[in-house]
Amino acid sequence: xxxxxxxxxxxxxxxxxxxxxxxxxxxxxxxxxxxxxxxxxxxxxxxxxxxxxxxxxxxxxxxxxxxxxxxxxxxxxxxxxxxxxxxxxxxxxxxxxxxxxxxxxxxxxxxxxxxxxxxxxxxxxxxxxxxxxxxxxxxxxxxxxxxxxxxxxxxxxxxxxxxxxxxxxxxxxxxxxxxxxxxxxxxxxxxxxxxxxxxxxxxxxxxxxxxxxxxxxxxxxxxxxxxxxxxxxxxxxxxxxxxxxxxxxxxxxxxxxxxxxxxxxxxxxxxxxxxxxxxxxxxxxxxxxxxxxxxxxxxxxxxxxxxxxxxxxxxxxxxxxxxxxxxxxxxxxxxxxxxxxxxxxxxxxxxxxxxxxxxxxxxxxxxxxxxxxxxxxxxxxxxxxxxxxxxxxxxxxxxxxxxxxxxxxx
Amino acid sequence: xxxxxxxxxxxxxxxxxxxxxxxxxxxxxxxxxxxxxxxxxxxxxxxxxxxxxxxxxxxxxxxxxxxxxxxxxxxxxxxxxxxxxxxxxxxxxxxxxxxxxxxxxxxxxxxxxxxxxxxxxxxxxxxxxxxxxxxxxxxxxxxxxxxxxxxxxxxxxxxxxxxxxxxxxxxxxxx
Numbered sequence: 001x002x003x004x005x006x007x008x009x010x011x012x013x014x015x016x017x018x019x020x021x022x023x024x025x026x027x028x029x030x031x032x033x034x035x036x037x038x039x040x041x042x043x044x045x046x047x048x049x050x051x052x053x054x055x056x057x058x059x060x061x062x063x064x065x066x067x068x069x070x071x072x073x074x075x076x077x078x079x080x081x082x083x084x085x086x087x088x089x090x091x092x093x094x095x096x097x098x099x100x101x102x103x104x105x106x107x108x109x110x111x112x113x114x115x116x117x118x119x120x121x122x123x124x125x126x127x128x129x130x131x132x133x134x135x136x137x138x139x140x141x142x143x144x145x146x147x148x149x150x151x152x153x154x155x156x157x158x159x160x161x162x163x164x165x166x167x168x169x170x171x172x173x174x175x176x177x178x179x180x181x182x183x184x185x186x187x188x189x190x191x192x193x194x195x196x197x198x199x200x201x202x203x204x205x206x207x208x209x210x211x212x213x214x215x216x217x218x219x220x221x222x223x224x225x226x227x228x229x230x231x232x233x234x235x236x237x238x239x240x241x242x243x244x245x246x247x248x249x250x251x252x253x254x255x256x257x258x259x260x261x262x263x264x265x266x267x268x269x270x271x272x273x274x275x276x277x278x279x280x281x282x283x284x285x286x287x288x289x290x291x292x293x294x295x296x297x298x299x300x301x302x303x304x305x306x307x308x309x310x311x312x313x314x315x316x317x318x319x320x321x322x323x324x325x326x327x328x329x330x331x332x333x334x335x336x337x338x339x340x341x342x343x344x345x346x347x348x349x350x351x352x353x354x355x356x357x358x359x360x361x362x363x364x365x366x367x368x369x370x371x372x373x374x375x376x377x378x379x380x381x382x383x384x385x386x387x388x389x390x391x392x393x394x395x396x397x398x399x400x401x402x403x404x405x406x407x408x409x410x
Numbered sequence: 411x412x413x414x415x416x417x418x419x420x421x422x423x424x425x426x427x428x429x430x431x432x433x434x435x436x437x438x439x440x441x442x443x444x445x446x447x448x449x450x451x452x453x454x455x456x457x458x459x460x461x462x463x464x465x466x467x468x469x470x471x472x473x474x475x476x477x478x479x480x481x482x483x484x485x486x487x488x489x490x491x492x493x494x495x496x497x498x499x500x501x502x503x504x505x506x507x508x509x510x511x512x513x514x515x516x517x518x519x520x521x522x523x524x525x526x527x528x529x530x531x532x533x534x535x536x537x538x539x540x541x542x543x544x545x546x547x548x549x550x551x552x553x554x555x556x557x558x559x560x561x562x563x564x565x566x567x568x569x570x571x572x573x574x575x576x577x578x579x580x581x582x583x584x585x
Contacts (some may be wrong), residue, residue: 024432241432301584308510309503315576
């Protein structure tokens with residue numbers, strides 16, 4: 001009489017449900033992929049986290065666990081060395097003292113019991129457990145998602161050569177998730193020594209983009225497009241390039257009023273950005289181009305426009321260091337510095353997801369590539385009888401038996 | 411039992427039907443949750459030439475602010491007190507007008523012409539209004555385009571941002 005628990009388990013782990021659950025997931029993933037082409041990622045993420053879909057994840061996980069539990073007795077038999085009940089085996093032409101050599105020939109490990117005049121030969125006996133490992137790995141994915149949700153941090157920031165990046169909230173342009181910055185943000189700090197970019201001829205394609213950074217108390221290291229750095233437990237990658245000028249504001253009588261570095265976005269050439277210098281009410285608009293064309297900025301030229309309310313006060317192209325005069329002041333942009341856009345990313349769900357993938361592949365490879373072989377040999381009255389179990393995708397019990405000894409004709 | 415299953419193969423027709431049912435169910439759930447996005451994408455009429463029935467209110471707010479700025483250039487920043495603008499923009503305008511009216515700077519002559527080029531709705535009941543304006547300063551006209559962000563303030567609209575839209579400088583003029 002089946003107990004309610006066992007009945008429920010059988011219902012939950014019904015093999016017939018597996019293809020339909022896989023179909024459901026397939027349809028769901030295909031739709032998410034299609035939506036992600038045209039819909040903002042936040043919306044796709046919101047859809048993926050809907051409660052009914054969460055229910056489907058839970059049902060699939062429960063189905064997997066039930067399948068593993070239900071298949072365990074059969075699996076245990078497939079790794080057991082106990083003699084299969086009710087089988088006498090086939091007679092083979094083999095003497096007891098030849099068994100060890102025959103096991104070596106067939107690359108099988110021999111366990112001999114002298115008192116019973118019987119032996120068990122085996123190879124890759126536990127390989128069928130690869131099924132459990134590969135399927136169990138899928139159960140790590142919800143843990144990876146939970147870890148990701150609890151620890152995920154992504155921040156985008158601009159860096160400028162010659163300046164330090166301190167990893168404070170103000171330095172990030174964009175942070176995900178929005179709240180809880182202090183608890184989630186990794187300790188990423190460094191000094192930017194240099195930023196270099198190479199382009200494919202005069203086209204806006206990077207062939208190289210890298211930044212030389214020095215963490216506090218650490219050694220300098222290059223962060224490149226292809227090779228992020230690991231700092232403070234996070235991956236720090238560079239994926240954007242920028243150029244930004246320094247400035248000097250001088251009164252008409254030559255007195256320097258203010259100077260410093262600006263943090264403008266002037267790349268790609270032609271991009272416009274602006275800044276103000278309070279208490280002056282003016283706004284300064286800057287564009288940058290290379291007089292030689294292209295993106296190498298060998299001869300940078302800055303277009304500076306000064307507006308004040310409804311008035312365009314002054315404008316014109318200037319080389320670095322050439323002043324533009326307006327309303328009794330002179331503004332100079334003496335130098336152009338290179339910079340880059342970095343992404344700081346930390347997600348403790350990733351290691352778990354990679355572990356799940358590794359276990360999935362290892363389990364599947366073990367199951368497929370390592371055939372499990374067990375042979376029971378018993379000697380009675382000088383005659384050997386063998387029972388063969390070969391649990392392999394491409395196996396053939398007769399081949400194993402043939403390697404041990406040719407079967408005797410009845 | 412499908413024909414494929416009867417022959418011992420996979421019941422492909424049944425699997426395809428189930429996959430289709432799942433897809434329909436997923437789309438229905440997604441539509442229920444993110445209805446605004448699906449409605450805008452599938453059922454909203456195509457947008458017209460950046461105008462709508464309530465655009466005149468946004469245009470009126472922009473013109474009222476321009477008129478207040480015009481009066482303030484000539485008569486002082488007190489004219490801005492009742493202007494339909496946000497606090498940050500008003501502070502900027504007061505600083506600009508005070509600087510323009512500083513001693514020895516000459517008297518600004520004010521607004522010559524204002525043309526509304528476009529009004530485009532933005533999220534939250536706001537509008538983006540594009541204008542071309544001609545202002546006279548010291549005997550010379552300054553014609554510039556501006557982009558205004560006009561947002562609801564209770565029952566009214568007020569201007570939150572006023573940004574000049576500068577023409578693209580000619581690359582030929584690069585020295």
